[in-house]
Amino acid sequence: MFFPNFPIVDIAATREFWTSLGYSFNPDYSAEDVACLVFTDEVAVMLHEPSSFARFLPEGSAPADPRATTIGMFAFDLASREAVDELFERVVAAGGSAARPTEDLGFMYTRSFRDLDGIVWEPFFMDTSAYPGPDAG
The missing domain is CATH 3.10.180.10 (2,3-Dihydroxybiphenyl 1,2-Dioxygenase, domain 1)
Incomplete structure (x- = not known):
């Protein structure tokens, strides 16, 4: 499987957005601060609130702001x-x-x-x- 990970601001708003587009979430890989967005059987996108995303960053690095940087x-x-x-x-x-x-x-x-x-x-x-x-x- 392929699991890209992205920082997001608000899990509830993100879930509502993607659900309205017809996508679902895998509850086995989701928690209060992370949601596992299912694209296919082989691809799931991990959407993390800031504290969750920060746990996986290399020491000394910060997450990019996708509104300012692509x-x-x-x-x-x-x-x-x-x-x-x-x-x-x-x-x-x-x-x-x-x-x-x-x-x-x-x-x-x-x-x-x-x-x-x-x-x-x-x-x-x-x-x-x-x-x-x-x-x-």
């Missing part, structure tokens, strides 16, 4: 362009915001968003049969 963009695939649009609409209704303009490359369609904590997520749909390859211009 250290990564976390992409995940959906079944269709319509699924990408539907999720994006639910994100905005739940308090998230666009991270950058919609990108339509023909073979790939992406609508990036920031969650309540400023983390950038990139749901996309890719038609691999239409992918032109890395050498296409």
Whole structure:
């Protein structure tokens, strides 16, 4: 399994946000200060309040503020362009915001968003049969 870990501000608000998008949490890996967001059977995202996240940081380091610094963009695939649009609409209704303009490359369609904590997520749909390859211009 793959468990990326992110700092968040408020577990309750985070749970409400992701639940409204249709996602669930694994109670076996969740507590008062951390929530285990289930993406797939192989990927679960650990969302930590500050005190929980701080326990795992290397000595002398501090967590980044995703509202001020983007250290990564976390992409995940959906079944269709319509699924990408539907999720994006639910994100905005739940308090998230666009991270950058919609990108339509023909073979790939992406609508990036920031969650309540400023983390950038990139749901996309890719038609691999239409992918032109890395050498296409």
